[in-house]
Amino acid sequence: MTPDDLKQVFERAHFIRAFEQEIAAAADAGEVPGLVHLCLGAELFETMLCAQLDGPRDQVTGSHRSHGLALAMGADAEQVAAEILGRAGGLSEGLGGTQHLLAPERGFLTSNGIVGGQVPLAAGAALSAKTLGTGGIAVAVMGDGASNQGAVFETMNLAVSLKLPVLFVIENNGFGQSTSALYATGGISPIARARAFGLAASTVDGGDISGLERTLERLVAWVRETGSPALVEASVPRLGGHYHGEAETYRSANEARPDPLDRFEDWLIRQGNSAEGCHRRKVRAREQARGAVERAIALPEPAPETLEVWSTRLSPVRAGGAA
Amino acid sequence: MREMSIRDALNEALFDLMAADPTVVVIGEDIAGGAGLAGGSELGGVFGVTRGLAAEFGKGRVIDTPISEAAFVGMATGAAMTGLKPVVELMFCDFLGVAFDQIMNQAAKARFLSGGRLKLPMVIRTTMGAGDGSGAMHSQSLHGLLLQVPGLYIACPSTPADAAGLLKAALMADEPVVMFEHKGLYGRTGPVQDKLPPVPLGKGRLVHEGDSITIVATGAMVPAAEAAATSLTAEGVLVDLIDPRTIVPLDIELITDSLRKTGRLLVVDEGTAFGGFADALVSTICRHDFCLLKVAPVTLTPPHTPVPYARTCEGAWVPHTAGIVAAALELMEA
Numbered sequence: 055m056t057p058d059d060l061k062q063v064f065e066r067a068h069f070i071r072a073f074e075q076e077i078a079a080a081a082d083a084g085e086v087p088g089l090v091h092l093c094l095g096a097e098l099f100e101t102m103l104c105a106q107l108d109g110p111r112d113q114v115t116g117s118h119r120s121h122g123l124a125l126a127m128g129a130d131a132e133q134v135a136a137e138i139l140g141r142a143g144g145l146s147e148g149l150g151g152t153q154h155l156l157a158p159e160r161g162f163l164t165s166n167g168i169v170g171g172q173v174p175l176a177a178g179a180a181l182s183a184k185t186l187g188t189g190g191i192a193v194a195v196m197g198d199g200a201s202n203q204g205a206v207f208e209t210m211n212l213a214v215s216l217k218l219p220v221l222f223v224i225e226n227n228g229f230g231q232s233t234s235a236l237y238a239t240g241g242i243s244p245i246a247r248a249r250a251f252g253l254a255a256s257t258v259d260g261g262d263i264s265g266l267e268r269t270l271e272r273l274v275a276w277v278r279e280t281g282s283p284a285l286v287e288a289s290v291p292r293l294g295g296h297y298h299g300e301a302e303t304y305r306s307a308n309e310a311r312p313d314p315l316d317r318f319e320d321w322l323i324r325q326g327n328s329a330e331g332c333h334r335r336k337v338r339a340r341e342q343a344r345g346a347v348e349r350a351i352a353l354p355e356p357a358p359e360t361l362e363v364w365s366t367r368l369s370p371v372r373a374g375g376a377a
Numbered sequence: 378m379r380e381m382s383i384r385d386a387l388n389e390a391l392f393d394l395m396a397a398d399p400t401v402v403v404i405g406e407d408i409a410g411g412a413g414l415a416g417g418s419e420l421g422g423v424f425g426v427t428r429g430l431a432a433e434f435g436k437g438r439v440i441d442t443p444i445s446e447a448a449f450v451g452m453a454t455g456a457a458m459t460g461l462k463p464v465v466e467l468m469f470c471d472f473l474g475v476a477f478d479q480i481m482n483q484a485a486k487a488r489f490l491s492g493g494r495l496k497l498p499m500v501i502r503t504t505m506g507a508g509d510g511s512g513a514m515h516s517q518s519l520h521g522l523l524l525q526v527p528g529l530y531i532a533c534p535s536t537p538a539d540a541a542g543l544l545k546a547a548l549m550a551d552e553p554v555v556m557f558e559h560k561g562l563y564g565r566t567g568p569v570q571d572k573l574p575p576v577p578l579g580k581g582r583l584v585h586e587g588d589s590i591t592i593v594a595t596g597a598m599v600p601a602a603e604a605a606a607t608s609l610t611a612e613g614v615l616v617d618l619i620d621p622r623t624i625v626p627l628d629i630e631l632i633t634d635s636l637r638k639t640g641r642l643l644v645v646d647e648g649t650a651f652g653g654f655a656d657a658l659v660s661t662i663c664r665h666d667f668c669l670l671k672v673a674p675v676t677l678t679p680p681h682t683p684v685p686y687a688r689t690c691e692g693a694w695v696p697h698t699a700g701i702v703a704a705a706l707e708l709m710e711a
Contacts, residue, residue, distance in 0.1 A: 113459060146492035154490040163458060164490070168482050174448045175483060178455020178463075185402060185437065186460055205478065208448035215443050364489055368527050368552070371661055372579050372626040 055105070055267055057325070063101050063263075064322060065335040067315055070097040070122040072336075072343035073131060077121065077138055078298045085351055087140045090152045093122035094293035096225055098314040099260035100126045102267065103193070103223065106274040109161015111190035113179035115172035117197055118153040120165035129157035131343070135350035142356040149360065163192075169230075170196060170203030173222070177209050180218040184281060191219040191277045199230030201244045207251075213283035214252045221277045222248065222285040225260070227292035232304045248285035260290035261314030263321050290314065378570060384563040386537035387426045387502075390544045390573050391464065395434045398462060401548065402438045403427055404453050405466030412441040423468055424504065424563055446476035450501065454484040454553070457499035462548050467503040469511075470519045470557060484553040485528030499554070500547035505533075506559040506597055506647060507695050513683035516691075518596065520557045520624060521646070521653030530554040530578055531625040535562060535599035538569045539622055542576030550578055559597040559647075579626035583635075587615025590705055591635040593658060594620060594645040598696060602645050605701035614709055624654050632658070633666050640671030641708050645701055650678040672711040677704045 055063070074092040081090055093100065096119075104126035107114065116123040124134050129145065137144030138152045145157055153167040163179055166172035176194035183190035200206055201224050213220050224244045228235050241247055248255040254276060258269040266288075273284045291311050295302045319332050381389070394401045409431035410420025421428025431439040442449040446467060453463035467473065473480065480501070487495050507516040523531050530552050534540035540558065547554035584599060585606040594602040599620045606616035617635040621627055636642060642662060644655040655676035662674060679694045 115455070146490055146494070149492055150490040154486075156487075156491045156494065158458065158491070158495060163455070164487065166483075168478055171451075171478055171483055174451020174479055175455035175458065177448065177452040178457070178461075179459045181402070181440075181452055181456045182459035182461045185456075186400070192455075205447040205451065208443075208445035209451070212443055212445050212448040212452065216440065368489070370524065370625040370627055370657075371629045 059105070060263065060322070061327070061335065063105060064318060064332065065339050066126065067097040067101040067318070068336045068339035069343050070101065070125050071315060072340040073125060073135070073347065074121060076343050076347035077135065080139060080347060080351060081298050085139055086152070088151060089297040089299070090138060091119040091297050092294050093119050095227065095291040095314065096260065097122050098263070098318055099225065099266060099288050099290050103270055106270050107161060107193065108190070110159055111183070111188050112161050112193065113158065113163040113176070113190065114161060114193045114195060115163050115176040115179070116165040116195045117169065117172060117200060118165065118167055119197065120155055121152070123195055124155045124157055124162045124165065127157065127162040128160040129155070129162055131346035132349050135347045136353050139350050140355060141350055141353040142360070143353045147360050148356045170200035170206045172196065173200065173206045173209045176220050177213055177218055180213065180220040181216070183219055189278065191221060191274065193221045193223060195223040195225065197230070198224055198226040198228065198235040198239065198244065202238060210248060210251045210253060210283070210285070217282055219277050219281045220283045221273060222253070222283065224285065224287040225290050226287055227290050229292055229296065231296045244287045245285060254282070254284040255286070257287045257289070260288040261312060261317040263318050378568045380566050381537050381569055382564050382566045383534070383537045383540045383558070384425055386541040386569055386573060387544060387558070388428060390541035391427060391430055392433065393573060394464070394545060394548060395430060395438065400460060401462045401464065402440060402456070403430055403464045403466070404440045404442060404449055406442055406444055406468055408466050409436055409439050409441050422466060424560070426502070427466065446472050447479050450476040451479035451483055453499055454479055454487065454497065457497045457553070458487060458495050462498045464548070465499065465501045467501055469515045470503040470505050471514045471517050473503070473519055473522070480529070480555070481526050485526045488552060489528055496551040497553045498548050498550065500544060501553070501555045502544070503555065503557055504560045505557040506561050507684045507691055508561045508597070510686065510688065510691065512686045516684040518557070518647040520595070521648035521657070523555055524625060524654060524657055528552065529625065530623060532556040532578065532623045533595045534558065534622060535596055535620050536567045537565070538567060538573070539576050539582065541569065541573040543578065543622060545573065545575040546578050549575060554578070557596065561597050562600070565600065576622065578623045579628055581619050581621040581628035581631040583617065583631065584620050585616050585618035587617050588638045589615040590641040590643060590708060591617045591619065591632065591639045592643045592645060592701070592705065593632060594618065595624065595654060596647055598645040598647055601696065601698045602701050604698040605705065608698070608702050609705055612706070614705060616705065627658070629661065632662070633669060636662070636666065636669040640669060642670065642674035643677065643705055643708055644674070645677045645696055647679060647695065650676070650681045653678065672708065675704055675708050677701060
C-alpha cells in the first residue's frame with residue numbers, strides 16, 4: 055500500500071469508529087429498536103482486510119458484530135445506519151436490522167444472528183466463484199467464540215476437501231460475551247486447529263499496520279492464486295461491551311485495552327505524517343459519520359405494508375395461486 | 378406418454394436440469410460415490426437418484442461431500458445466494474437435525490432479510506418414510522417440522538410425474554424448497570409426459586373423484602388412500618382424494634372446493650399426530666371454512682412415538698389402506 059492508501063485506511067477506520075459511536079448515541083437516545091454489538095477495536099483490522107478484497111467478485115460473511123465490515127466493503131453508510139435503526143431506506147427496509155446486514159452488491163453477502171452461522175455460507179460463495187470461474191474468493195469473518203462451533207469445523211474441513219477459495223478470519227478479542235477465550239477454547243490456539251485441518255494459517259496483531267498489510271496481502275493472494283482455503287487469526291481488542299450499554303462487570307479494571315487506532319496514528323506520525331493531518335482526517339471522518347447517522351434518524355420507520363408483501367408472499371396457505 | 382419409476386423420473390429430471398443450465402450443481406454424500414478411491418463405477422447416491430450425473434457433467438458439478446450436513450447445506454445456501462442453483466441431497470430427513478441452523482436460520486430467512494434482493498434457487502432433496510426396517514433415525518417423516526419455518530417451500534411428491542415436475546419447478550422458484558421423497562415410493566411407476574414438464578408449486582392434484590368424503594393424503598399415504606378409495610367405492614362411498622403435492626404453499630382452494638361437495642374431511646399423513654401437517658390442515662379448515670363441514674374432521678397418522686424397528690410394530694405404526702377405509706367409514710357414519 056502507498057502512503058496515501060494508508061492515510062485513507064486511517065480515515066476509513068476512524069469513519070467506522072465514529073459511525074459506531076454515533077450508533078451508540080442513537081441507541082442511548084432510544085432510536086434503535088434492539089441491542090447493538092459494536093465493532094470498537096476491530097475497525098483497523100476490518101478496513102485493512104477489506105482493502106485487499108474486490109467486491110462483489112469477492113464476498114464476505116460476518117457475525118452479529120458486522121457494522122464495520124459492511125462499511126469497509128463499501129456499503130452505503132446511510133443505508134447501513136437506516137437498517138440498524140429500523141428505518142425505511144435501510145439496506146433491507148429495516149426488516150433485518152443490526153445483526154442482518156446484507157450488501158451483496160458490494161461484496162458483503164450477509165452478517166448473522168447465529169454465532170458461526172455465516173461460515174458455511176462463505177463456503178457457498180467460494181463454490182460459486184470456483185464453479186463460475188470469476189476469480190473471486192469468499193471470506194468468513196467470525197469471532198473467537200464462533201471458532202468453537204461445529205459448523206465452523208465442518209466448513210474448514212469441507213473447504214480443504216473440496217478445495218474452495220475461502221479465507222477464514224477469526225477476530226480474537228478474547229471474549230465470547232462474558233466468557234474468556236482461554237476458558238472456552240481447548241488446545242493451543244485457533245491456528246493450530248486450522249493447521250490440523252490442512253489449512254494455511256497465520257496470526258496477526260490487529261493493531262500492527264505493517265503486520266496486517268503483509269499478512270493479509272499474502273493470505274488473500276494465496277487463496278486467490280491457489281484456490282485453496284486459508285485462515286488468519288487476528289488479535290483485536292474489544293473496546294466496548296458485548297453489546298452497547300453492557301455493564302461488563304466481569305472485566306478487570308486493570309485490563310489493558312490498547313487502541314489499534316491510536317497505535318496506527320503513532321505509527322503514521324513516526325513515518326513523518328503530521329499530527330494536524332491526522333486530526334483533520336479524524337474530524338472529517340466524524341463529520342461524515344454523524345451526517346450519515348443523522349440522515350438515517352430522519353428517515354421514517356417502514357410502513358406496515360412492507361411486511362404485508364412478505365406475509366402474502368410466504369403465506370403457507372395460498373388460495374388458488376401457484377408459486 | 379411413457380411409464381417410469383419415481384427414481385428414474387428424478388434422475389432424468391436432474392439430467393435435464395444440469396444439461397439446460399450450467400449453474401445447476403448437485404451436492405451431497407455419495408451422490409457420485411467412490412470419491413478418493415480407485416474403483417471404477419460410481420454409486421450414484423444411496424437411492425440411485427443421482428446415478429450417471431458425474432460421468433456426464435463431471436465432479437466439478439456433481440460434488441461428493443464429507444459427512445458434514447451443516448457445512449454442505451450451508452454451502453449450498455451460500456452458493457444459491459451467489460449465482461448457482463444447487464440441488465442438495467440430504468440422505469435421510471432424519472439428518473435435518475444436524476443441519477437445522479443452516480435450513481431454519483440461513484436458507485429460510487435470507488430472502489426476507491435481504492428485502493428480496495437475494496433469490497435462493499435451491500432445493501434440498503431428502504427422503505422420508507417408515508416401512509423398511511430402518512429404525513427410529515432413518516424413517517421419520519419430518520415435513521411437518523418445517524411447516525413452522527416461514528420462508529421454506531415444502532414438497533411431498535407421490536408420482537413420477539410430480540417428483541420430476543416439482544424438482545424442476547423448485548429450481549425455478551425464488552424461495553428455497555425442501556422436497557421429501559418417500560423411500561418406499563422410489564420404485565413406484567406411473568405415466569409421465571415425454572419432457573417431464575415442471576409442476577407448479579402450490580397446485581394440488583385430484584387423484585380420485587367422488588362426492589361422499591374428502592381425503593387429503595401426502596407421500597406414501599397417497600397410494601394407500603388410492604387403494605382405500607377403490608375399496609370404498611365398492612361400498613358406495615365415493616372419495617374425492619387430494620394429493621396437495623406441496624404442503625407449503627398449500628392449495629387450499631382445491632380442498633375447500635371438495636369440501637363444498639362432501640362436507641367430510643379425513644387427512645392421512647405419515648407425520649406426527651400432534652402439531653404436524655394433518656393438524657395444521659384441520660386447524661386451517663376449521664378456522665376459515667368451518668361452515669363447510671358436516672361433521673368433525675378426522676386425522677389418521679402414526680401414534681406419537683418414534684418409529685419402531687420390529688416388523689410387527691413398524692407395520693402397526695404406519696397408517697395403511699385398511700385403516701384409511703375404516704376411518705372413512707366411521708366418518709361416513711358420524
